[in-house]
Amino acid sequence: MATTTQASKSNVWTPSFMVKVPLLRTGARKLRNVPLICRPRQLWEASFRHQPPRIPQFPTYKLISTGFTAVDVFKESLCSPKDFSKDETNAVVIIPGFGAPANNYYSMADELRKLMHYNVYVSVVPVTVQTWLRTIGGRPVTPVLQLLDDEVQKACSQSGTSKVSLVAHSAGGWIARIYLGQVPYPSGGTAHAWSGDRFVSKLVCLGTPHRSDEGVARKNMQFVNENYPGAYHDHVEYVNMVGDGGSVAEQKGAAWRFWDTDWLPRVSYRLTDRSIGNGAVEGDGVVPLSVGFLEGSTHNIRLKDVWHSPTSAGTWYGHSSVVQYWSSFL
Secondary structure, three states, X not given: OOOOOOOOOOEEOOXXXXXXXXXXXXXXXXXXXXXXXXXXXXXXXXXHHOOOOOOOOOOOOOOOOOOOOEEEOOOOOOOOOOOHHHXXXXXXXXXOOOOOOHHHHHHHHHHHHHHOOOOOEEEEOOOOHHHHHOOHHHOOOHHHHHHHHHHHHHHHHHHOOOOEEEEEEOOHHHXXXXXXXXXXXXXXXXXXXXXXXXXXXXXXXXXXXXXXXXHHHHHHHHHHHHHOOOOOOOOOEEEEEEEXXXXXXXXXXXXXXXXXXXXXXXHHHHXXXXXXXXXXXXXXXXXXXXXXXXXXXXXXXXXXXXXXXXXXXXXXXXXXXXXXXXXXXX
């Protein structure tokens, strides 16, 4: 039979088949005796709720008025919001991140259309969860590349322009780099090159891991970085942005505790970059800053208090204030 121990003021002790969990408070509510095998989601959500999500603060810089702070880590120069009413008609294609369906990005696309006064064609590559399932386990991302090419051709046709701007979230960034290239990409005994640089003027990457030590992603990453290192195409403007909303402090103690708020981000960071140790790490909760920038890019920008995805604990790349900022680079 399971035994119990006495509760203290700072910690709640559970039966021996359960786990010692720090007392978490949300207002007057308390989380007590949470069996991890039964309620992992409640435990993880509560671990974020005891510290309210950080909302991007208005910056101290006069150059930005978009609701958060951004720092160009290479150039120390920033753009002001763009007036798209005076801009020539062009097209923007949004590439979703790994595993995310296109409908997760419709609100981002709508926000971009409003900012552009509906003068610019904006679309999302129509990937589904089923599309991504065909690429798991390190398999070729050819299904996504083909949909991307179809959408770029459609955008050129519908907008009457010869080139589009790509906005790529997470894995969509390195997938876009494959699309731009001329080296045949191997897939199931065949190989194909899209040479998409002919149709793309700008590539804006949001929270993209441009290198990864994760086993399932290593093969694709190796192909990208061996054949198209850095900002490879001179006639394409590369812009990389990574948030620091999910930054973690230096690890204290010998072991991680998976009910700590820092546990999941740190695991993700170390899977992506094995050189990361127990010190403080800056990143968006999924992608560390150390892998989010490309050498030779026009801009490599850190976004303060911005998180990786719409399900993160705080404001993500698709939030209206953040969209207003990165749209200035299109």
